[in-house]
Amino acid sequence: MQRRRFFTHALAGVAGALAAAPVARAALAAVPEPVSRTDPATAVPWLPPGVTGAGRPYRPVVTLNGWTLPFRLKDGVKEFHLVAEPVVRELAPGMVAHLWGYNGASPGPTIEVVEGDRVRIFVTNRLPEPTTIHWHGQRLPNGMDGVGGLNQPPIPPGQTWVYEFVARRPGTFMYHPHADEMVQMAMGMMGLWITHPRQPHPWIADVERDYAFLINAFDITPGARTPNVNTMLDFNLWAWNSRVFPGIDPLLARLGERVRVRIGNLTMTNHPIHIHGLEFEVTGTDGGPVRPEARWPEVTVDIAVGQMRQIEFVADEEGDWAMHCHKSHHTMGPMGHGVPTLIGVDHRGLVHRLQRLAPDWMAMGERGMADMGAMEMPLPDNTLPMMTGQGPYGPIEMGGMFTVLKVRRDLPTGSLSDPGWYTQPPGSRARPVEGQAAPPAPHPAHGAVEPPSATPAAPFQARKPQGGHHGHSH
Numbered sequence: 001m002q003r004r005r006f007f008t009h010a011l012a013g014v015a016g017a018l019a020a021a022p023v024a025r026a027a028l029a030a031v032p033e034p035v036s037r038t039d040p041a042t043a044v045p046w047l048p049p050g051v052t053g054a055g056r057p058y059r060p061v062v063t064l065n066g067w068t069l070p071f072r073l074k075d076g077v078k079e080f081h082l083v084a085e086p087v088v089r090e091l092a093p094g095m096v097a098h099l100w101g102y103n104g105a106s107p108g109p110t111i112e113v114v115e116g117d118r119v120r121i122f123v124t125n126r127l128p129e130p131t132t133i134h135w136h137g138q139r140l141p142n143g144m145d146g147v148g149g150l151n152q153p154p155i156p157p158g159q160t161w162v163y164e165f166v167a168r169r170p171g172t173f174m175y176h177p178h179a180d181e182m183v184q185m186a187m188g189m190m191g192l193w194i195t196h197p198r199q200p201h202p203w204i205a206d207v208e209r210d211y212a213f214l215i216n217a218f219d220i221t222p223g224a225r226t227p228n229v230n231t232m233l234d235f236n237l238w239a240w241n242s243r244v245f246p247g248i249d250p251l252l253a254r255l256g257e258r259v260r261v262r263i264g265n266l267t268m269t270n271h272p273i274h275i276h277g278l279e280f281e282v283t284g285t286d287g288g289p290v291r292p293e294a295r296w297p298e299v300t301v302d303i304a305v306g307q308m309r310q311i312e313f314v315a316d317e318e319g320d321w322a323m324h325c326h327k328s329h330h331t332m333g334p335m336g337h338g339v340p341t342l343i344g345v346d347h348r349g350l351v352h353r354l355q356r357l358a359p360d361w362m363a364m365g366e367r368g369m370a371d372m373g374a375m376e377m378p379l380p381d382n383t384l385p386m387m388t389g390q391g392p393y394g395p396i397e398m399g400g401m402f403t404v405l406k407v408r409r410d411l412p413t414g415s416l417s418d419p420g421w422y423t424q425p426p427g428s429r430a431r432p433v434e435g436q437a438a439p440p441a442p443h444p445a446h447g448a449v450e451p452p453s454a455t456p457a458a459p460f461q462a463r464k465p466q467g468g469h470h471g472h473s474h
């Protein structure tokens, strides 16, 4: 199979070859040449150049840490080519995962069309087992719905099949396999589908920024690269578009811009997505746009398994605003489930005895886990820390489903280049109060506070740090 690298800064070249050059060889072939991209950076969105045969012009969606699949226009039909295949995905700097995806990446590229478009999607199966694609949320003929065994036989390895239907209603949708589904989704097979309205729609606002991502999760044993595909609930990597903090790009908006964020959940649990600093409304779901009189303000939206939520806000407050899943273990990197709670447990005698044998040993977790965000713990290769990320004022102590919404007065229109950290106006940041030092809380081991009930039987936890952290032990 021929591969074409998808250069984000040479979009016109790719687009020209695929969409606007009817005499090009690719345009005459029975199946469009697949386009592949492995770079995990957010791509400048792809806009079809001069396509008038189908659909009105639209403002393209920005796929967070992803990209949009170019199409070829053939006799008024938008033709796409998806290749289901093994991929190597960087989840964040320092960790790659061996996943399955589409066209070089997990998730696969975003498909973006206009209401009323006739769409033809070629699907080549380069996996070692059969697959299908289900077009979640679409109105389509039953034989195009992609449930293996029910709507079609599964696509055997090595074959290319074709789906064809009209994108009948505007909205936010997704695609994923409906064959060996638990395995194939646990391996990262999924993608977004955006259908823009053909006419100005009373319930669909024009926005200056339109972001989209899928929530997904993996269970990868620290040190390993391939997900455990039989895991049902105990996932340890909580991702947006197969990226985890600090690998998730920030969402950018200029002060006063109207912003839409489209989020779909293909994990096995719900995710309450929370944005700091402003309020939003849910303006649509995978069932369609929400009538304006049926909306209410929120700062957190719970997205259940298999749901999509489209939220909108006006970015009218400057700053760096946290945006994250509100389940606190979903904003952490991989951790062992066997770590006991040690807050309030006095390790001093034990640490002294251990240190006579090994001077570097230290106790961990006695005062909470925040130390872990600051120290460089020795980790297995290809493993991310539990808590990480440096902000302008120190460690952010996050991982997993966390990023930053950056609202700036001077951001250029449509710019996707990170403006750096926000400069707070003088005197507008929380500050210490002089001369008000509080005495430390009494140590619970000396009787002031009940230790957590789970701790008496818990084994002692110790980690050998790299140099320079001796001050943490007693």
Ligand SMILES: [Cu+2]
Pocket: 238, 270, 271, 272, 325, 326, 327, 330, 401
């Ligand atoms: Cu979550």
